[in-house]
Amino acid sequence: MWVFGYGSLVWKVDFEYEYKLVGNIKGYLRRFYQHSIDHRGIPEKPGRVVTLVPSEDPNSTVWGIAYKIRAQDIDSVTKHLDFREKNGYSKKTVTFHPKDKNVEPFLLTLYVATKENESYAGAASIDAIAKQVINCIGPSGSNKEYVYNLANAMREIAPNVEDEHLFSLEAALRKLDTDFKSI
Numbered sequence: 001m002w003v004f005g006y007g008s009l010v011w012k013v014d015f016e017y018e019y020k021l022v023g024n025i026k027g028y029l030r031r032f033y034q035h036s037i038d039h040r041g042i043p044e045k046p047g048r049v050v051t052l053v054p055s056e057d058p059n060s061t062v063w064g065i066a067y068k069i070r071a072q073d074i075d076s077v078t079k080h081l082d083f084r085e086k087n088g089y090s091k092k093t094v095t096f097h098p099k100d101k102n103v104e105p106f107l108l109t110l111y112v113a114t115k116e117n118e119s120y121a122g123a124a125s126i127d128a129i130a131k132q133v134i135n136c137i138g139p140s141g142s143n144k145e146y147v148y149n150l151a152n153a154m155r156e157i158a159p160n161v162e163d164e165h166l167f168s169l170e171a172a173l174r175k176l177d178t179d180f181k182s183i
């Protein structure tokens with residue numbers, strides 16, 4: 001079994017895997033359009049984390065990491081990820097395109113929070129998302145840490161890939177952080 005990570009699964013790997021591959025999936029956009037009430041926020045003050053939204057451009061790519069789960073670990077890893085992604089995420093099978101062109105594309109599982117789930121936050125300006133994120137914290141830590149960790153991880157695994165939504169949010173947060181500290 002293979003699982004694709006495009007958010008916290010890129011930088012917070014708290015499950016067993018045999019090996020991993022960098023690559024992308026097509027037809028989606030990575031967006032901070034999902035409220036988080038159990039990891040980076042609380043029900044009274046939800047944070048924002050990433051999900052995937054369908055793109056009008058079938059060639060849109062979302063880069064991340066595919067993890068090969070050993071047969072003997074499938075049940076335990078699935079149970080763990082189902083719990084971790086319990087707030088609004090559901091499993092979906094898509095085609096993964098490895099960065100290594102010697103490896104043929106293959107089907108894998110990912111967790112996506114569709115717009116039908118009750119914690120779906122929907123579109124908002126980068127400025128509005130940054131102002132929400134900067135003030136949120138949850139059981140897994142601060143919401144801004146989630147953004148910074150994802151931005152750093154994506155630069156590391158796909159240094160030549162521009163993700164304007166992610167990096168402009170990171171920049172907006174770092175500016176708010178700096179402004180706040182300068183008061």
Ligand SMILES: N[C@@H](CCC(=O)N[C@@H](CS)C(=O)NCC(=O)O)C(=O)O
Pocket residue numbers: 004005006007008009010012035036037038039040049050051084085087089110111112140146
């Ligand atoms: N399905 C996404 C994960 C999306 C995501 O970040 N999920 C949150 C749930 S709100 C999570 O696991 N957070 C762990 C954390 O914030 O430490 C992925 O493939 O990376």
